Amino acid sequence: MAEKITSRQEDYSRWYLDVIREAELAENSPVRGCMVIRPYGFQLWEGVKEGVDRRFKATGHQNAYFPLFIPMSFIQKETQHVEGFAPELAVVTIGGGKELEEPLVIRPTSETIIGHTYARWIQSYRDLPLLINQWANVVRWEPRTRPFLRTMEFLWQEGHTAHATAEEAIEETLQMLEVYADFAINDAAIPVIKGRKTEREKFAGAIDSYTIEAMMGNGWALQSGTSHYLGTNFAHAFDIKYLDQSGTEQYCHTTSWGVSTRMVGAIIMAHGDDQGLRLPPVLAPIQAVIVPIWRKDKERTDVLGVAESVRASLADAGIRVRLDDRDELTPGFKFNDWEMRGVPVRIEIGPRDVKQDAVVVARRDRPGKEGKQFGIPVSGITEYIKDMLETVQAALLEQATEFRDANTHHVDSYGQFKEVLEEEGGFLRVHWAGGVEDEECIQEETKATVRCLPLDAPEGDGECFYTGQKTDQVAIFARAY
């Protein structure tokens, strides 16, 4: 048996790349830093899209589309924004064989061009709130890339809203953070921590940035979604104004929020094991796979008959099911293959099962024989699999939560901080009253950064582990992607 996937312990980065290759999620392209997303990987992304898009609609947002090209001058209108993005812009200077009068930036994000548009759309308080989302690709010239986690071109959605007041805009910002957390937890089965970004880590041009942070299988943090309160920064830069009820001109308060194909990376790394992917049933492109087993032609006919009828009844019940009737592969190979691809539930049907009107069911979240149950009656198979999918979904969330909690450490001193980070890794939860320079020093020395200031912080008062100041503010430090 040739090992195709490096174990996580041996080399986590290799493991990640091996899984992406073997499960056929994506591959490198001729263009540096860009990837080809293969059908299986794209179906995963489509699951993410459907999950969050449904929630956007439910909270009153509409989809629209804005151009890929942004006039250079737009990017330069918001000071922080320019500084933040200048180094990673891709710029088009020639079109139709001629030098352009004004270079066009390939959007790294669309605050500016949408701000420009909103200025025209919004006249009165009656036009507010304006709640729009777009699904798009964006480009950021990254020096170092990793499939799904950081690519030069990536797919995402960016929500952009405009409101009459700061309160409403902040409420929107937090609502969308909640939407992301709800998706991450309930659909992707990834426990995330909601928090605010520090000055140093926040979005260029934002007043406040919020994030959902997830723990990957190596204890590193991954920012899996962000939501920004932009204040009136972009409103001032782009003249997004409205007349209020008293006839006074006011600047809008805007927000923006996004999740990207990075979420696919989060799913891979939050759940995967040494066998490969483990996909949460809600998002799994294939939720259940049926592997038929036979020796003789007669058995083949009987087994495939039962397998097909099981497939049909599962499909009728809305389960994404696949019957793997490929003739040239042995059952053992198929077991391993589908496990590697992360299919949550496998149904094995052989001659012995057919005789008993039963099947064998194996769950992906429990490796090997332990996860197998024998003699499941065909009669109630649909309900059984439905329940099993829910069980696996819950189990993945539970396992990820346990892993995160087991790898979250509370420390009180910098000495302890360094020691724990070195020996255990994971999240370090601390009282924190430091500033930007302190963060820089800590990163320089330990490579850990403030992932977020968690919104849920029951710790109360304490002393900052670094400065010793009294504070009730809590921070989570970790090494991050």
Add this chain to the structure above:
RNA sequence: CGGGGCGUAGCGCAGUCCGGUUAGCGCGCCUGCUUCGGGAGCAGGAAGUCGGAGGUUCAAAUCCUCUCGCCCCGACCA
């Protein structure tokens, strides 16, 4: 951008130091037969501009120069 490693068949690699037949191996792929309850066996077969360009040489996967890409670490960064 700095340091290190690596580009040889779809994937993983040997061969490179020390130049010399038709460039090999495992997996995968194709054909046939036997198989099939945890990565099947046998037989036959297809597939490689040795990342690219230039140079040295009678002769280059092998030596030299340049270049592109990938991986790891650092710097930087939503």
